[in-house]
């Protein structure tokens with residue numbers, strides 16, 4: 001049996017870091033309001049030369065180096081984004097060219113904030129067929145480009161960034177208990193109007209801006225995330241006591257606290273980066289995972305649960321042994 005084993009992580013952030021206080025000079029808001037309601041203190045905002053693809057390339061290069069590979073070793077790129085460089089071709093192919101990979105399979109996945117979880121399940125399935133050996137799974141976004149900067153209820157919540165992981169297909173003996181143990185995804189398209197972008201190629205012919213009914217999204221998020229994490233643990237044959245770390249989608253510190261509480265997980269086991277990065281949509285889980293791998297919190301052998309929820313709604317979780 002083949003397992004998809006995590007062998008490297010990387011991340012990248014735009015150079016410009018913006019505090020709540022700086023934002024409050026442009027928008028009718030305050031550091032106190034943002035920190036109290038969301039836990040967010042900073043976000044990074046892409047400059048003119050930074051795009052989803054450049055951030056993805058930098059995160060991917062770091063992940064490939066961490067895995068001890070060279071770019072040519074990669075034979076599959078699955079990139080999750082809701083803010084592609086172009087409507088087409090897929091940003092994954094742009095990243096492929098930037099990395100100098102001559103031939104591989106490369107495509108984008110669109111599931112907004114849970115896009116990285118969708119991408120992980122797709123890559124895991126493709127690696128387990130044995131057809132592909134080494135996959136780059138990337139979450140990369142420049143949400144600053146689709147925010148309505150006049151709308152204080154949304155523009156303070158998001159940031160730009162990218163995270164990437166390398167997954168390698170290994171036979172069970174080589175994997176030695178490591179790898180993706182379970183994935184579980186859901187979608188419920190009836191909730192389109194709670195979190196969406198009011199434009200698109202086939203409707204308005206424009207890119208559009210993000211719109212959200214924050215309070216309703218909040219309510220659904222806690223219920224759905226706790227449920228899908230529990231489901232993924234059952235599939236993996238584990239219980240919440242077995243979990244060393246939860247690496248959640250970083251939307252709001254209150255959602256993280258409430259979800260962990262629902263599962264009976266202590267807050268010390270939850271990786272929190274929302275204070276530094278705000279909500280970077282599909283990038284948030286791999287960004288947080290890379291942060292926790294590099295600062296030594298997540299170690300070899302740990303059981304880690306990834307989870308996310310986003311527009312659609314879509315939501316999902318994955319359990320892996322690092």
Ligand SMILES: CC(C)(COP(=O)(O)OP(=O)(O)OC[C@H]1O[C@@H](n2cnc3c(N)ncnc32)[C@H](O)[C@@H]1OP(=O)(O)O)[C@@H](O)C(=O)NCCC(=O)NCCS
Nearest residue numbers: 029030033037113152153156214215217218251252309310
């Ligand atoms: C967005 C969110 C932080 C708002 O918090 P809330 O406690 O629900 O706040 P409300 O929307 O009810 O607004 C409360 C008040 O704050 C005001 N407000 C909204 N944004 C503000 C801001 N940036 N600064 C200051 N005041 C603000 C509102 O106008 C409202 O004022 P009013 O009572 O005078 O009408 C919260 O609903 C949330 O985090 N939702 C989930 C969003 C999310 O994570 N989405 C992504 C999922 S992928």
